[in-house]
Amino acid sequence: MSTDTLTYEYDVVVIGAGGAGLRAAIEARAQGRSVAIICKSLFGKAHTVMAEGGAAAAMGNVNANDNWQVHFRDTMRGGKFLNNPRMAELHAKEAPDRVWELEEWGALFDRTKDGKISQRNFGGHEYPRLAHVGDRTGLELIRTLQQAVVSFQQKDFREHGDYEARIKVFAEHTITRLLLDGDRIAGAFGYRREDGQFVLFKAPAVVLATGGIGKSYKVTSNSWEYTGDGHALALLAGATLINMECIQFHPTGMVWPPSVKGILVTESVRGDGGVLRNSEGKRFMFGYVPDVFRKQYAETEEEADRWYTDPDHNRRPPELLPRDEVARSINSEVKAGRGTPHGGVFLDIASRLPAEEVRRRLPSMYHQFKELADVDITAEPMEVGPTCHYVMGGVEVDPDTAASSVLGLFAAGEVAGGMHGSNRLGGNSLSDLLVFGRRAGLGAADYIARLEQDRPEVQDADVDAARTEALAPLEFEAGENPYTVHSELQQTMNDLVGIIRREHEVAAAIEKLGEFRERREKLSAPGSRTFNPGWHLALDLRNMLLVSDCVAKAALERQESRGGHTREDYPVMSATWRKVNLVCSLDEQGRAKLEHKPVPTIRHDLLELFEVSELRKYMTEEELAGLPGMEPADEAVEVAAVEDEVVEAEAEAVEAEAAEVETVEAEAAEAEEPEAEAVEAEEAAEAEAEEPEESEAQSEAESEDAPEAEVSETAEIPAQAEADATESVADVSAADGEEGAK
Amino acid sequence: MSYKAKFKVWRGDAGEGSLEDYGVEVNEGEVVLDIIHRLQATQAPDMAVRWNCKAGKCGSCSAEVNGVPRLMCMTRMSTFTEDETITVTPLRTFPVIRDLVTDVSFNYTKAREVASFEPPAELKPGDYRMAQVDVERSQEFRKCIECFLCQNTCHAVRDHEDNKDHFAGPRFLMRVAELDMHPLDTRERRNEAQEDHGLGFCNITKCCTEVCPEHIKITDNALIPMKERVADRKYDPLVWLGNKIARRK
Numbered sequence: 001m002s003t004d005t006l007t008y009e010y011d012v013v014v015i016g017a018g019g020a021g022l023r024a025a026i027e028a029r030a031q032g033r034s035v036a037i038i039c040k041s042l043f044g045k046a047h048t049v050m051a052e053g054g055a056a057a058a059m060g061n062v063n064a065n066d067n068w069q070v071h072f073r074d075t076m077r078g079g080k081f082l083n084n085p086r087m088a089e090l091h092a093k094e095a096p097d098r099v100w101e102l103e104e105w106g107a108l109f110d111r112t113k114d115g116k117i118s119q120r121n122f123g124g125h126e127y128p129r130l131a132h133v134g135d136r137t138g139l140e141l142i143r144t145l146q147q148a149v150v151s152f153q154q155k156d157f158r159e160h161g162d163y164e165a166r167i168k169v170f171a172e173h174t175i176t177r178l179l180l181d182g183d184r185i186a187g188a189f190g191y192r193r194e195d196g197q198f199v200l201f202k203a204p205a206v207v208l209a210t211g212g213i214g215k216s217y218k219v220t221s222n223s224w225e226y227t228g229d230g231h232a233l234a235l236l237a238g239a240t241l242i243n244m245e246c247i248q249f250h251p252t253g254m255v256w257p258p259s260v261k262g263i264l265v266t267e268s269v270r271g272d273g274g275v276l277r278n279s280e281g282k283r284f285m286f287g288y289v290p291d292v293f294r295k296q297y298a299e300t301e302e303e304a305d306r307w308y309t310d311p312d313h314n315r316r317p318p319e320l321l322p323r324d325e326v327a328r329s330i331n332s333e334v335k336a337g338r339g340t341p342h343g344g345v346f347l348d349i350a351s352r353l354p355a356e357e358v359r360r361r362l363p364s365m366y367h368q369f370k371e372l373a374d375v376d377i378t379a380e381p382m383e384v385g386p387t388c389h390y391v392m393g394g395v396e397v398d399p400d401t402a403a404s405s406v407l408g409l410f411a412a413g414e415v416a417g418g419m420h421g422s423n424r425l426g427g428n429s430l431s432d433l434l435v436f437g438r439r440a441g442l443g444a445a446d447y448i449a450r451l452e453q454d455r456p457e458v459q460d461a462d463v464d465a466a467r468t469e470a471l472a473p474l475e476f477e478a479g480e481n482p483y484t485v486h487s488e489l490q491q492t493m494n495d496l497v498g499i500i501r502r503e504h505e506v507a508a509a510i511e512k513l514g515e516f517r518e519r520r521e522k523l524s525a526p527g528s529r530t531f532n533p534g535w536h537l538a539l540d541l542r543n544m545l546l547v548s549d550c551v552a553k554a555a556l557e558r559q560e561s562r563g564g565h566t567r568e569d570y571p572v573m574s575a576t577w578r579k580v581n582l583v584c585s586l587d588e589q590g591r592a593k594l595e596h597k598p599v600p601t602i603r604h605d606l607l608e609l610f611e612v613s614e615l616r617k618y619m620t621e622e623e624l625a626g627l628p629g630m631e632p633a634d635e636a637v638e639v640a641a642v643e644d645e646v647v648e649a650e651a652e653a654v655e656a657e658a659a660e661v662e663t664v665e666a667e668a669a670e671a672e673e674p675e676a677e678a679v680e681a682e683e684a685a686e687a688e689a690e691e692p693e694e695s696e697a698q699s700e701a702e703s704e705d706a707p708e709a710e711v712s713e714t715a716e717i718p719a720q721a722e723a724d725a726t727e728s729v730a731d732v733s734a735a736d737g738e739e740g741a742k
Numbered sequence: 743m744s745y746k747a748k749f750k751v752w753r754g755d756a757g758e759g760s761l762e763d764y765g766v767e768v769n770e771g772e773v774v775l776d777i778i779h780r781l782q783a784t785q786a787p788d789m790a791v792r793w794n795c796k797a798g799k800c801g802s803c804s805a806e807v808n809g810v811p812r813l814m815c816m817t818r819m820s821t822f823t824e825d826e827t828i829t830v831t832p833l834r835t836f837p838v839i840r841d842l843v844t845d846v847s848f849n850y851t852k853a854r855e856v857a858s859f860e861p862p863a864e865l866k867p868g869d870y871r872m873a874q875v876d877v878e879r880s881q882e883f884r885k886c887i888e889c890f891l892c893q894n895t896c897h898a899v900r901d902h903e904d905n906k907d908h909f910a911g912p913r914f915l916m917r918v919a920e921l922d923m924h925p926l927d928t929r930e931r932r933n934e935a936q937e938d939h940g941l942g943f944c945n946i947t948k949c950c951t952e953v954c955p956e957h958i959k960i961t962d963n964a965l966i967p968m969k970e971r972v973a974d975r976k977y978d979p980l981v982w983l984g985n986k987i988a989r990r991k
């Protein structure tokens with residue numbers, strides 16, 4: 001083995017220092033294990049800081065009716081029942097404790113009048129549920145966990161005279177390979193960004209907490225770190241990924257200026273009266289209301305405008321359709337040549353509200369556009385288009401221990417799959433990473449306890465191979481610039497495996513990925529090993545390509561539209577496909593291969609939290625057999641079920657239309673229920689009333705972590721309708737792969 | 743709308759370096775960080791720079807633009823004229839690693855020296871009760887994105903290398919203030935601020951406040967109140983005592 005490698009020994013190596021990684025590290029250390037935390041950036045800069053909305057936890061501080069069962073139900077609905085039900089259950093049960101313990105570590109959440117943690121309404125959540133700090137909840141979470149790590153270090157300093165005796169942060173380090181001893185994890189290999197020094201961590205347990213994959217897409221809200229490292233490391237170590245086709249696109253990201261392309265524009269802008277217009281000045285959304293939604297959405301601008309002040313007697317403006325509908329409509333307008341100069345559409349609040357009002361309700365958006373785009377949103381419209389936001393798919397894990405299929409390898413947070421099904425609710429990400437970060441830390445500690453003396457050994461040959469692989473781009477001289485390949489990859493994924501997928505396009509993408517793969521082997525990164533971004537990118541590209549291969553192949557395979565996966569040629573949800581997890585692993589050539597495995601079944605006591613009529617929208621009749629309240633389905637239902645379509649049992653209108661293969665929106669029914677909406681409106685008002693003045697203003701502000709609409713005080717967005725990300729596709733003929741953002 | 747801008751970027755490492763000239767395309771709406779990225783992609787693939795969020799939220803991209811400490815992602819090119827030469831240099835107070843990347847470990851060392859939050863021992867999770875008005879003061883300080891621009895700017899460290907051992911800098915004095923003002927913190931921090939963290943080095947010039955991209959009133963809301971308390975000037979011992987006793991309940 002080469003001698004130019006620094007070697008460390010730890011019990012647990014946590015890769016990633018965002019919320020999930022830090023929570024895992026804290027737990028492993030609390031269990032008495034020595035822990036290395038590896039972060040690609042500086043400590044405390046992880047992408048978690050971008051999350052603004054809050055952490056969903058059914059504490060019931062604002063509405064005492066909330067409990068874990070309701071949260072579980074919301075999560076399953078949001079994920080279109082592709083979720084791992086045990087994960088959704090654990091998450092809903094444990095989130096409150098995870099939020100409360102943050103307070104012990106010094107977090108300062110916004111408060112209710114009686115001094116408890118305040119909770120905010122959010123799309124898809126039945127009750128006000130998100131613990132928050134203005135619009136910077138993610139920052140609070142990271143800082144709190146960072147400071148909890150420091151407090152362990154201070155404890156160790158008092159005991160051992162060394163802050164880093166038992167928990168050390170390796171900032172600006174990148175892991176390029178996991179090392180195995182037979183079928184067990186033995187360590188991890190990587191480099192220090194600062195000087196290119198190679199590092200070897202010998203450790204029997206590794207926790208992956210590396211976040212997402214957005215950097216494979218051209219337009220994304222994700223930071224440069226999101227190159228799918230954990231996903232790729234897991235694959236290369238022999239672990240499996242599930243449902244990588246499920247990717248959440250947010251309809252309104254900034255498209256201009258280039259520096260901020262992809263950064264989110266909150267749905268509150270639309271909730272507060274903002275309207276979408278094309279380059280001809282037309283409010284085009286009226287032309288895109290699918291038949292199943294026609295009953296709930298206004299047909300004229302006059303009616304739509306009345307809704308903001310009188311939602312009981314008017315129908316909702318079509319700008320507030322589910323996000324997939326909005327994203328697709330924006331797409332079509334741009335494609336038809338009615339886009340803005342920068343390839344988006346206009347989002348106009350300036351002509352809708354007095355300037356003072358805009359500043360009061362949307363302070364953070366006001367500043368975001370003022371400072372980043374030099375656009376005064378009180379005077380001119382914003383330009384927006386869809387942006388890649390979150391990957392629901394990820395490492396296949398055991399819900400209770402976060403263990404992957406490789407011994408000693410654990411995963412938590414965005415890199416893990418299953419929890420969110422096909423679509424994540426806003427606010428469920430921060431709580432997810434706390435709940436499963438802790439479980440991964442515990443899982444790792446327990447695993448080590450069981451190992452006792454039988455520790456795996458790192459093989460020298462593996463270290464040498466990892467070293468050679470990492471050096472390749474520096475040593476290869478006449479190769480291609482990694483930036484070129486990266487930008488082509490981003491363009492390809494954006495264009496061909498974007499919001500709306502078509503068989504031939506996805507197939508073309510897979511072919512291109514094969515070419516990129518060959519080109520990647522011959523990249524060269526001039527310069528030294530000292531903080532050399534070109535070199536780092538060349539190495540990250542391996543991961544992006546592997547992950548993109550999984551995404552594209554899974555997108556081609558899944559013949560239905562569900563949550564974050566929309567197929568133009570299979571526009572509706574299929575009860576048969578709901579039962580399928582697409583499991584990705586690597587074949588001998590290192591290419592992604594897929595397998596179908598059953599989605600874990602939902603226990604009866606959990607199924608009983610739903611009405612049978614609702615379950616019918618998602619499940620086959622056999623699955624429901626034996627449930628109380630289960631009567632034979634009526635004819636119409638059966639016919640549709642045979643056609644493998646989702647059946648909207650509650651909305652009569654939908655049944656009438658089921659024959660014309662149109663969108664069949666499960667959420668139509670929820671959106672129609674007046675009581676539910678009224679109750680929510682009250683709660684929203686309550687929640688707002690309890691907000692102190694400053695945070696009231698902020699609660700309107702955008703939420704980066706919120707794929708779903710936030711509920712604002714004046715314009716209430718029925719939770720369920722917004723919970724819906726990309727679902728079935730109506731009128732797809734005009735849509736196209738350019739995803740409206742160039 | 744694009745033009746060719748003149749850039750001078752400091753290139754080099756811990757040993758030595760110099761300003762290098764670049765001619766680089768600038769398009770409408772771009773920020774300094776975009777131009778640095780364009781240089782990476784087209785002329786200098788190994789140009790070292792830190793960044794993450796590109797939205798002023800992570801505090802990674804701190805540098806000095808024409809001598810002014812700033813976040814590069816929040817410095818719009820439209821604030822310069824087209825014929826102006828834009829000079830980008832690394833933060834001056836911290837040792838250079840390479841190009842625009844500096845060794846900011848000083849800050850992490852100082853962070854570790856501030857004693858952690860100490861809640862009342864008997865208080866159970868879930869039972870914390872605090873009024874919004876009481877958490878707001880500390881919340882202002884917790885907006886900090888740790889860009890370290892204030893640390894870079896404060897003359898007490900910028901011009902006096904030897905103070906570094908004894909002075910935590912505005913960001914971490916503010917952290918002490920934040921904990922001190924936390925409604926449930928039980929630790930006595932006043933003396934620590936003065937004795938361990940070097941509050942005395944601060945002579946309230948407010949330069950830190952001026953560069954803070956989060957517009958936190960570091961000097962007015964954190965440092966001055968702490969100084970006043972330390973100096974016993976405006977502080978009323980009875981109120982203060984009552985405060986500490988009350989929170990121990």
Ligand code: SF4
Nearest residue numbers: 896944946947948950
């Ligand atoms: S106010 Fe104090 S801490 Fe801030 S820059 Fe001046 S001397 Fe430094």
Ligand code: SF4
Nearest residue numbers: 886887889890892954
């Ligand atoms: S206080 Fe302001 S300037 Fe200082 S580190 Fe924090 S955000 Fe940056």
Ligand code: FES
Nearest residue numbers: 795796801803815
């Ligand atoms: S890149 Fe995050 S603050 Fe500039």
